[in-house]
Amino acid sequence: MSFSKYANLYLDFKKYELKYSTFCKYEGIVNLRLLPYFGSFDIADIKPSDVKKWLYSIDDVGSKSKRHYLGVLSGIFQEAFFDEIIDKNPVKYIRIPKYYSPAIKPFTADDVQNILDNIQNFNYRVYLAIAFYTGMRSGEIIGLKKEDINLDAGLIRVVRSRSRFGETTPKTRYSIREVPIIELLKPYLIEIMNSHDKDYLFITQYKEPYRDTHVFTLRYWKPLLKELGIEYRRPYNTRHTYATNMLYRNLVSPVQLAQLLGHSSTQMVYDVYVKYVETNYKNFDRSMNIYR
Numbered sequence: 001m002s003f004s005k006y007a008n009l010y011l012d013f014k015k016y017e018l019k020y021s022t023f024c025k026y027e028g029i030v031n032l033r034l035l036p037y038f039g040s041f042d043i044a045d046i047k048p049s050d051v052k053k054w055l056y057s058i059d060d061v062g063s064k065s066k067r068h069y070l071g072v073l074s075g076i077f078q079e080a081f082f083d084e085i086i087d088k089n090p091v092k093y094i095r096i097p098k099y100y101s102p103a104i105k106p107f108t109a110d111d112v113q114n115i116l117d118n119i120q121n122f123n124y125r126v127y128l129a130i131a132f133y134t135g136m137r138s139g140e141i142i143g144l145k146k147e148d149i150n151l152d153a154g155l156i157r158v159v160r161s162r163s164r165f166g167e168t169t170p171k172t173r174y175s176i177r178e179v180p181i182i183e184l185l186k187p188y189l190i191e192i193m194n195s196h197d198k199d200y201l202f203i204t205q206y207k208e209p210y211r212d213t214h215v216f217t218l219r220y221w222k223p224l225l226k227e228l229g230i231e232y233r234r235p236y237n238t239r240h241t242y243a244t245n246m247l248y249r250n251l252v253s254p255v256q257l258a259q260l261l262g263h264s265s266t267q268m269v270y271d272v273y274v275k276y277v278e279t280n281y282k283n284f285d286r287s288m289n290i291y292r
Helices: 003-017 020-038 048-057 063-082 109-118 122-134 138-142 186-193 214-228 237-248 254-261 267-278
Strands: 155-158 161-163 166-168 177-180
Touching: 003 020, 003 063, 020 048, 020 063, 020 166, 048 063, 109 122, 109 214, 122 138, 122 186, 122 214, 122 237, 138 161, 177 254, 237 254, 237 267, 254 267
Parallel strands: none
Antiparallel strands: 155 177, 161 166
16 A cells, blocks of 8 residues: 555545644645655655654754654554554654754844834734734734723634635634733724724735735845844744743743733743743852841
8 A cells, every 4th residue: 555545544544633724734745755755665665764864864953853754754654554564664663853942032122122123014013012912923913903902801813814825713722811901001902993894803915814924024034133133033922922921021031921921821832931930140240148
C-alpha cells in the first residue's frame, strides 16, 4: 500500500477533526514536506532509518517545525497501523528534536508609549492599544464586534477570531473569555466605536472587516519601529509585553493571567512569563537588608 494513499486518507479524516486553518497547515506539511520524500514508498517498507534520513535532510527550519512534521508523519503511519498494514509506527523510534523557545523581549514602558504616540494610522493605533492593554491575540482583536464591548461593565468578550482562513472561534475553548477594559484603553474604544456604524470594530476602507493583520505589519509596524529606533519584534510581542508587566508589577497572579490570556492552564505562564520575571534583575533593589 502506498504512503501517498495513507497520507491522503489521513488528510481526509483531519478535515472533520480540525479547524480549517489548522487543517491547511497539516495539508501543507503533507504536500510540501512528506509526499516529495515518501510519496513513492510502499508504506510498509519505510524504516526508522528512512525517517531519520528525511529528518536530518531538513535544514531550512528549526526544531519546533520538525516536531510538527514528525507529528503529522506519525499520524499517517498510525492510520496504516490501525488498518493492520504495518505492525509498528517507525516514528515511535525517532528521538524528537528538543525545542527551546526563544527568549522573550518585552517592550519597555517608554517603547509602548512611543509606539502609541507615533503610529499614524487610526485603525492600527486602536488595534495596538487593545493589544498592549489586553494581551489579546491579533485574530481575536480584528474579530471584535461592537456588541462585544461593554463599556458600562468594563469588559471585552472574546468569542471569535479572524484570519486569512476565515472566521472561527478563538484558539481553544479556554480562549473564549472576558477581558477587563482598563481606563487607559477606554478612550480608544469609544473613539473607534463612534467612527462608523458597522458591526465589526475594525473595518477597511471598503467597509469590510479585516481578513488578517498582514497589511498593518508591512505598512506600519516595521517602518515605525525602525523610525523610533526600537529593536524589531513581532507584533505578537505586544502580548508578551502585557503579560510580563502584569506579573512584574504584581497586578495579577499567574492563575489570573492565564485566564486573561486564554490559556488552558498556568503551565505556559510559568514556563514563559514567570521564568522571565524571576530572572530579570534589572530593577532589583540591591540596597535592601534582607534580615531586618
